[in-house]
Amino acid sequence: MGKIISLNISREKGVNKEPVESIELQVDHGMVGDAHAGDWHRQVSLLAEESIDFMRAKGLELEPGAFAENITTEGLELAKLPLGTRLGNGQVVLEVTQIGKKCHHGCAIFKQVGDCIMPREGIFTKVIVPGTLRRGDSLDILP
Structure with a gap:
């Protein structure tokens, strides 16, 4: 069973994401108000707190x-989930569409320590069932 530790949003591309208490998710869009939302396969990004601890x-x-993740989780091994896995909280349903990503040039974290966890352990999802997520909500792997 997983838990949402943080919800993070940026209104413009190229700026740090800011934590918020809740987010609204829409089908064929992703996170309302986030600059990276849109009708594509990388609507919502997730990274595990355990991965961030590795970098700490x-x-x-x-x-x-x-790491510019929209949702920071605890208790889920996100990078080990197969594509097509669905995550939910009883209302919202997300489907895993991509594991990892190519790290962009100039990543500040990579420059500092020569490593960045998001390209290996971050995941991307699309919204299947819309709704609201709140910090502290559960987020579980669905059957």
């Missing part, structure tokens, strides 16, 4: 959202 162990002081 390298000496970085990092808050949830530092």
Whole structure:
């Protein structure tokens, strides 16, 4: 069973995501108000707090959202989920569409420590069932 630690949004591309208490998700769009939302396969990004802890162990002081993830989770091995896996909280349903991504040039974290976890362990999803998510909500793998 997983838990949402942080919900993070940026109104413009190229700026840090800011934590919010709740988000609204729409089908064929993703997170309402997020600059990276749209009708594509990478509507909502997720990264596990456990992955962020791995980078903290390298000496970085990092808050949830530092890797530009929309949802920071705890208790789910996100990178091990197969494509097509569905995650939900009793209302919202997300479907895993991509594991990892190519790291963009100039990533500040990679420059600092020579590594970045998002390209290996971040996942991307699309919205299947719309609704609201709140910080502290459960997020579970659906059958």
